[in-house]
Amino acid sequence: xxxxSLPILSILIWTPIxxxxxxxxxxxRQEQTVKYxxxxxxxxxxxxxxxxxxxxxxxxxxxxxxxxxxxIKAFDIKYHLGVDGIALPLIMLTSFTTILVILAAWxxxxxxxxxxxxxxxxxxGLMNGVFVALDAILFYVYWEAMLIPMFLIIxxxxxxxxxxxxxxxxxxxxxxxVFMLVAFLYLYSVAGSFNIEALHDVPLTLTAQKFIFVAFFxxxxxxxxxxxxxxxxxxxxxxxxxxxxxxxxxxxxxMGGYGFLRFSLPITPDASLFFDDAMIxxxxxxxxxxxxxxxxxxxMKKLIAYSSISHMGFVTLGFFIPFSIVxxxxxxxxxxxxxxxxxxxxxxxxFISAAMFLCVGVMYDRMHSRMIKDYxxxxxSMPYFAAFMMLFAMANAGLPGTSGFVGEFLVILSSFExxxxxxxxAAMTLxxxxxxxxxMYKRVVFxxxxxxxxxxxxxxxxxxxxxxxxxxxxxxxxxxxxxxxxEVMHASVEQLIEHVLQPKIL
Amino acid sequence: xxxxxxxxxxEITLLALACLVLIVDAFSKDPLHLLxxxxxxxxxxxxxxxxxxxxxxxxxxxxxxxxVSDSMSAILKAFMCGISFVVFLYSHEYLxxxxxxxxxxxxxxxxxxxxxxxxxxAYSLLSVYLGxxxxxxxxxxxxxxxxxxKTAPEAAMKYFVLGxxxxxxxxxxxxxxxxxxxxxxxLTIAERINVDDANHAFLVYGMIFLIIxxxxxxxxxxxxxxxxxxxQGAPTSVTLFISTAPxxxxxxxxxxxxxxxxxxxxxxxxxxxxxxxxxxxxxxxIIAIAQTNMKRMLxxxxxxxxxxxxxxxxxxxxxxxxxxxxxxxxxxxMSMGAFGMIIxxxxxxxxxxxxxxxxxxxxxxxxxxxxxxxxxFSMAGVPPFLGFWSKWFVLKxxxxxxxxxxxxxxxxxxxxxxxxxxxIIKLMYFDKPDSMTAIKSSKQMRFVLSVNGVLILALGLAPxxxxxxxxxxxxx
Numbered sequence: 004x005x006x007x008s009l010p011i012l013s014i015l016i017w018t019p020i021x022x023x024x025x026x027x028x029x030x031x032r033q034e035q036t037v038k039y040x041x042x043x044x045x046x047x048x049x050x051x052x053x054x055x056x057x058x059x060x061x062x063x064x065x066x067x068x069x070x071x072x073x074x075i076k077a078f079d080i081k082y083h084l085g086v087d088g089i090a091l092p093l094i095m096l097t098s099f100t101t102i103l104v105i106l107a108a109w110x111x112x113x114x115x116x117x118x119x120x121x122x123x124x125x126x127x128g129l130m131n132g133v134f135v136a137l138d139a140i141l142f143y144v145y146w147e148a149m150l151i152p153m154f155l156i157i158x159x160x161x162x163x164x165x166x167x168x169x170x171x172x173x174x175x176x177x178x179x180x181v182f183m184l185v186a187f188l189y190l191y192s193v194a195g196s197f198n199i200e201a202l203h204d205v206p207l208t209l210t211a212q213k214f215i216f217v218a219f220f221x222x223x224x225x226x227x228x229x230x231x232x233x234x235x236x237x238x239x240x241x242x243x244x245x246x247x248x249x250x251x252x253x254x255x256x257x258m259g260g261y262g263f264l265r266f267s268l269p270i271t272p273d274a275s276l277f278f279d280d281a282m283i284x285x286x287x288x289x290x291x292x293x294x295x296x297x298x299x300x301x302x303m304k305k306l307i308a309y310s311s312i313s314h315m316g317f318v319t320l321g322f323f324i325p326f327s328i329v330x331x332x333x334x335x336x337x338x339x340x341x342x343x344x345x346x347x348x349x350x351x352x353x354f355i356s357a358a359m360f361l362c363v364g365v366m367y368d369r370m371h372s373r374m375i376k377d378y379x380x381x382x383x384s385m386p387y388f389a390a391f392m393m394l395f396a397m398a399n400a401g402l403p404g405t406s407g408f409v410g411e412f413l414v415i416l417s418s419f420e421x422x423x424x425x426x427x428x429a430a431m432t433l434x435x436x437x438x439x440x441x442x443m444y445k446r447v448v449f450x451x452x453x454x455x456x457x458x459x460x461x462x463x464x465x466x467x468x469x470x471x472x473x474x475x476x477x478x479x480x481x482x483x484x485x486x487x488x489x490e491v492m493h494a495s496v497e498q499l500i501e502h503v504l505q506p507k508i509l
Numbered sequence: 510x511x512x513x514x515x516x517x518x519x520e521i522t523l524l525a526l527a528c529l530v531l532i533v534d535a536f537s538k539d540p541l542h543l544l545x546x547x548x549x550x551x552x553x554x555x556x557x558x559x560x561x562x563x564x565x566x567x568x569x570x571x572x573x574x575x576x577v578s579d580s581m582s583a584i585l586k587a588f589m590c591g592i593s594f595v596v597f598l599y600s601h602e603y604l605x606x607x608x609x610x611x612x613x614x615x616x617x618x619x620x621x622x623x624x625x626x627x628x629x630x631a632y633s634l635l636s637v638y639l640g641x642x643x644x645x646x647x648x649x650x651x652x653x654x655x656x657x658x659k660t661a662p663e664a665a666m667k668y669f670v671l672g673x674x675x676x677x678x679x680x681x682x683x684x685x686x687x688x689x690x691x692x693x694x695x696l697t698i699a700e701r702i703n704v705d706d707a708n709h710a711f712l713v714y715g716m717i718f719l720i721i722x723x724x725x726x727x728x729x730x731x732x733x734x735x736x737x738x739x740x741q742g743a744p745t746s747v748t749l750f751i752s753t754a755p756x757x758x759x760x761x762x763x764x765x766x767x768x769x770x771x772x773x774x775x776x777x778x779x780x781x782x783x784x785x786x787x788x789x790x791x792x793x794x795i796i797a798i799a800q801t802n803m804k805r806m807l808x809x810x811x812x813x814x815x816x817x818x819x820x821x822x823x824x825x826x827x828x829x830x831x832x833x834x835x836x837x838x839x840x841x842x843m844s845m846g847a848f849g850m851i852i853x854x855x856x857x858x859x860x861x862x863x864x865x866x867x868x869x870x871x872x873x874x875x876x877x878x879x880x881x882x883x884x885x886f887s888m889a890g891v892p893p894f895l896g897f898w899s900k901w902f903v904l905k906x907x908x909x910x911x912x913x914x915x916x917x918x919x920x921x922x923x924x925x926x927x928x929x930x931x932x933i934i935k936l937m938y939f940d941k942p943d944s945m946t947a948i949k950s951s952k953q954m955r956f957v958l959s960v961n962g963v964l965i966l967a968l969g970l971a972p973x974x975x976x977x978x979x980x981x982x983x984x985x
Contacts, residue, residue: 077976078905140901144892151886154931158939166939170931177891177927181920184901188908188916 010070011055012084015094015131018048019101023124026117034116038109041120045101048127052098059091061491064498066137066200074141080197083138088495089264089346090134092488093257096353097134099477100253101127104246106470107361111245111368112160119160122152123246130254134261139187139197146258147180153247153255160244168242175235179225183266186218190270203269203502206509209277216274219267227259229319230289233312240308241373245364248304252311252356257349260318264346264499268322272503275323282323287428289316294435298442303366304373306443307359310399313432314352320429321345321414325500327421337420338500339493344413346492347485351398351406354481358395358474362388365467366447369460375443380452384460389448391463391471396444398478400437406481513571516578519559519586520626526552527619534612542612546601549615550594553622557590574694575633581764581834581982582629585757589629592754592841593622595849595957600746602954603852609655609744617654618750621647625758631765634683634693641679641726641762644755645672651750652743664742671725671735679722685715686770695770702773713777719766720781726759729785729819730792733812740808745860748804749848752811753841760837763822768830775825782819783915789816790922797929804862806929807847810888813926814840820912820919821903829906831979832899838975839887839899839968846884846961853877853958856949867933869942877948878937880962887965889930890923894969902976 022044026037060067066085074082086094104123112119129152132145150173157169191197194205207215225232236256240248268275275282290313297309322345325338365388366381367373382389398405401412411432418426452458463471481488514521530552534545560583568579597618604610624644631637649672653665687693689708690701702712721732728736740748767778793813800806818840821833854861854870861867871878887896900923907916968975 073973074971075973075976077973077980144897147892147897151891154934155938158935166935169939170928170935173931174924174927178924181924182917185904185908185913185916185920188901188905189913191905192909 011051011058012068012070012086012131012135014051015048015055015098016084016128016135018051018128019044019124019131020128023121023128026124027121030117037117037120038105041105041124042102044124045098045105045127048131049098049102052095055086056091056095056491059086059088059491061088062494064088064494069137074138078197080140081138082141083198084135085137086135088492089261089499091491092346092350093134093254093261094131096257096350097127097130097254100249100353100357103357103361103470103473104249106466107249107364108244108246109466111364114160119156119246122156123250126152126156126250130250130258133258137199139190139199139202141197142199143180143184143187147177149255150176153251156247156250157239157243160247161242163242164238165242168238172235172239175232176225179222179232182218183222186215189215199265204507205270206507207271208509209273212271212274212508213277216267216271216278219262219271220278223259223262223267224285225259226262227256227315227319228312229285229315230293230312233289233293236312237305237308240311240360241302241304245360245367248308248360248364249357252307252360253353256311256315257353260315260322260345260349263319263322268503269499273506273508275503276326279323279326282319283327283425286316286320286323287425289313290320290429290432291435294432294439297439298435300439301375302373303363303375303443303447304360306375306439307356307363307399310359310436310439311352311356313436314348314356317348317411317414317429317432318345318352320418320425321348321410324414324418324421324425325503327425328417329504331422332420335500335504337417338504339497340413341417342496342500343489343492344410344417346410346496347406347481347488348410348414350488351410351478351481354474354477355395355398355405355407358391358471358478359399361467361470361474362392362395365463365471366460370456375446377454378447378457379450379454380457381448381460383452384458385462387468388463388471391468391475392444392448394475394478395471396440398482399440401433404479404482406478406485408482409485513576515563516565516569516571517576517630518563519556520623520630522559523552523556523619523623523626526555527616527623530619531616534616537612540610541605542610542615545612545615546597549597549619552619553590553594553597556622556626557587557594560586560590570632574696575636576627576630577632578630582761584978584982585629585761585834586626588838588841589622589625589754589757592757592845593618593750595845595961596746596750596753598953598957599749599849599852602951603744603746603855606856607655607744611654614651614654617647617651621651621750622754625754625761628758628765629761631762632695632769634686634695634698634766634770637762637765638676638679638683640758641722642676644758645676645726648747648751648755651747652739654747655744658742658744660742661744664739667742668735668739675722675725675732678718678725682715682718682720682722685711685718689715695765698770699772702771712774716771716774716778717781719771720778720785723759723763723766724785726762727756727815727818728808728812729815730788730812733789733792736812737805737808740811741802741805741862745804745848745851745855745862749845749852752807752844752848756811756837756841756844760818760833764830764834767822779823779825782823786816786819786823786915787918789813789819790919790926791816794922794926794929797926800929801864802862803851803864803867803933804848806864807844810926810929811840811844813922814888816922817900817903817919820907820915823912823915824903824906824910826906826910827983828980829903829910831976831983832902832906834982835902835976835979836899838979839895842961842968843884843887843896843965846880846958846965847888849954849958849961850877850881850884853948853950853954864933864936865943867936868940870937872942873945874948876959880958881937882934883962883965885930885933887969889927891927892969893966895965895972896969898969898972898976
């Protein structure tokens with residue numbers, strides 16, 4: 004079998020799932036084996052995603068690597084996979100982050116390491132499934148099934164208030180998703196198919212589109228999350244173990260964004276146009292208001308969680324600004340730029356938020372506190388760590404040269420074409436982001452060492468340095484040279500914009 | 510042999526063998542009643558084999574139109590036998606452990622199965638009623654069997670009195686319909702309703718009483734009052750029985766009466782079922798949250814599931830009915846697992862029926878905690894478990910028939926429902942166990958329960974076969 008004929012998408016889904024099941028069977032008795040095995044599985048998955056990237060044809064906008072076979076014949080539900088330029092970077096992000104998460108758990112997780120590895124590996128497979136599913140029901144199954152491992156991760160390895168946080172997380176996201184299911188079922192009754200690409204082309208009345216849009220909105224806005232349905236996120240982030248926070252911030256939030264691109268915009272373009280202003284306003288509220296909320300947090304994880312919501316505001320802004328840009332300027336060039344900026348923001352935020360949570364994790368493992376006031380002067384005992392965290396804090400604030408800058412800059416630039424005031428409000432984040440991130444950094448890292456426990460901190464070990472180093476490389480590379488990401492998604496984004504701007508009212 | 514007798518051969522065999530079991534038990538001195546037990550199980554297997562061997566290609570009618578054998582009845586009967594087989598296996602274990610093993614239990618159980626099978630095949634209101642009474646009377650006695658228990662006789666009394674009232678309602682409805690159509694035969698009723706519109710209001714009046722009878726047997730709100738008390742008060746093995754196979758029979762009864770007999774009145778019963786469905790989902794899901802007793806919580810969850818079951822009937826299409834059939838079969842499988850878990854955890858007369866008994870189960874027995882996790886997520890309707898597909902199927906048909914708002918209400922309630930299922934998982938996985946006592950049970954029981962759990966996952970990953978089966982069952 005040649006490399007080209009491998010069912011590479013299935014491999015990306017099932018390698019980690021089967022690996023996870025094996026880790027579970029091996030059990031806690033063979034702790035070291037399970038760790039190395041899980042690491043190997045995650046690396047293999049990543050290698051396959053690199054192969055996928057290399058073989059991907061960036062000039063073709065449609066779906067590639069298509070796999071299609073019957074799953075539930077009675078209702079024509081197919082095991083139908085495919086990847087385009089929008090999904091590909093997210094798959095890369097997923098498989099890369101999994102390696103970090105597994106490494107980060109190495110010595111930290113003491114309870115049931117095999118369950119832990121199993122949960123994360125299965126989660127990876129399911130998340131890859133979400134990004135490549137081309138059948139709405141298959142997508143939904145991956146989307147919901149993903150909640151199970153995450154529910155257990157927060158609940159078993161989480162902090163003191165974990166039960167509240169995990170049940171809130173589960174019910175909140177479940178609430179959003181079930182309405183999406185009803186929307187899929189309605190679309191099936193109209194179009195007679197669950198094929199996502201076929202659903203893109205089915206004409207719908209504006210009223211139907213509005214209802215479907217709202218149903219999708221509930222699912223994706225909760226996930227991404229948008230103000231005012233964001234309240235599950237700070238709780239879940241704070242209580243989750245480091246690995247859980249990383250996956251939540253780096254990938255799960257992106258699924259909301261992916262959902263908007265794959266479902267809301269192309270299936271209900273006219274309703275998207277109708278709700279355009281509302282979406283932009285919600286995005287701006289997220290950017291500015293949540294930015295202020297982040298400023299007053301005393302818990303580092305909570306601060307980063309709020310900063311995630313604020314950054315995700317850019318993503319939704321970039322996704323819904325194209326209508327206004329085209330209305331104002333008449334050309335779709337700015338629209339494409341805005342959407343690509345939002346995509347870039349998703350990817351970059353995946354790396355940066357992962358890095359920030361890992362940094363907090365490093366400190367938490369030593370001090371068992373997430374409160375800013377328990378630290379101060381960390382740089383004196385952990386100089387290397389302080390340097391890494393400096394870089395990530397700057398990236399989080401959107402400093403040019405880091406990947407955090409590229410996405411934000413493009414979104415702000417393109418929104419100037421729509422309206423000065425939108426751009427102006429969005430640009431406030433450059434001040435706010437710098438304020439809350441750097442102020443936290445200052446309080447934690449700089450200053451006099453006032454506490455004995457801080458003075459006794461040990462600097463990062465080789466494993467931690469390796470994880471942070473990998474992330475630092477990625478953040479800087481994409482900050483200076485983001486072309487590899489833009490190249491793969493350009494054709495698909497262009498096609499999407501073209502599709503979205505066509506009315507399809509019945 | 511007479512053709513009629515062949516059509517009813519599984520039932521006739523069951524009756525004969527049940528009598529044989531009764532005699533065998535009368536002469537058995539074994540305190541474990543092993544001979545009775547094994548002959549009971551053999552009987553079920555023989556009947557199962559007969560049902561499958563004489564699987565009807567198309568509907569065969571016998572006894573002057575009062576008995577029918579079609580693919581729906583055959584499939585339901587096969588499941589009834591299979592499920593009862595497992596139920597008796599668990600029951601034997603449970604009764605032995607609680608020192609209340611009596612041979613009559615199995616004989617009554619077999620008669621109950623006979624009642625269910627007759628209900629599945631009933632084609633006239635009279636045979637519906639006969640089957641129902643045979644089932645109910647056996648169940649009343651089974652609930653009451655633990656004489657020394659404080660709760661069981663009370664539960665039996667309640668069940669009996671309320672059941673008798675429901676039967677009365679049903680009979681009243683039957684007499685109304687008979688008076689207006691001049692027939693007890695379901696097909697004839699359907700024909701005569703077609704031509705006669707003048708008596709529409711009276712027909713609906715009679716139909717309401719029939720629906721009350723059905724709703725009572727299924728345990729739909731507002732006729733659900735008996736469910737929590739009986740579920741909690743009855744010995745767990747009997748609760749397990751009541752919550753599984755008889756639900757299939759009650760579904761069959763609903764299908765026979767409403768679809769085969771009263772299809773011309775579909776728009777009338779649709780609106781009544783809609784009220785019942787929403788009330789059941791609301792009552793079941795909301796009250797279940799407040800429960801601390803596992804059996805009682807599952808009782809309320811049954812009520813909620815019955816609401817969902819009605820949704821498929823409300824869709825009013827053949828595939829909608831298939832959805833309901835799929836739903837009830839899945840529900841029986843999940844319920845069997847859930848009550849099986851309670852039996853598994855109990856020992857030496859101790860009933861593990863409080864929620865706390867599940868605390869820290871993942872430490873005590875990781876495998877069975879996982880089985881319970883599958884069952885709970887499945888009941889909550891989370892993919893990739895079987896319970897998701899049953900909800901999906903019903904909702905899909907509902908939406909296809911244009912009841913989108915009702916589907917939205919249904920999913921809203923299923924979110925409320927998810928909370929109390931999650932709580933069980935929380936107890937098992939996030940809490941520490943009170944004691945680390947090992948789980949004591951026989952190999953067969955462990956094996957069957959494991960298969961049950963795996964089946965819920967496997968059918969969730971590949972639901973096509975069961976779905977096609979349900980579609981075929983009602984298409985032909």
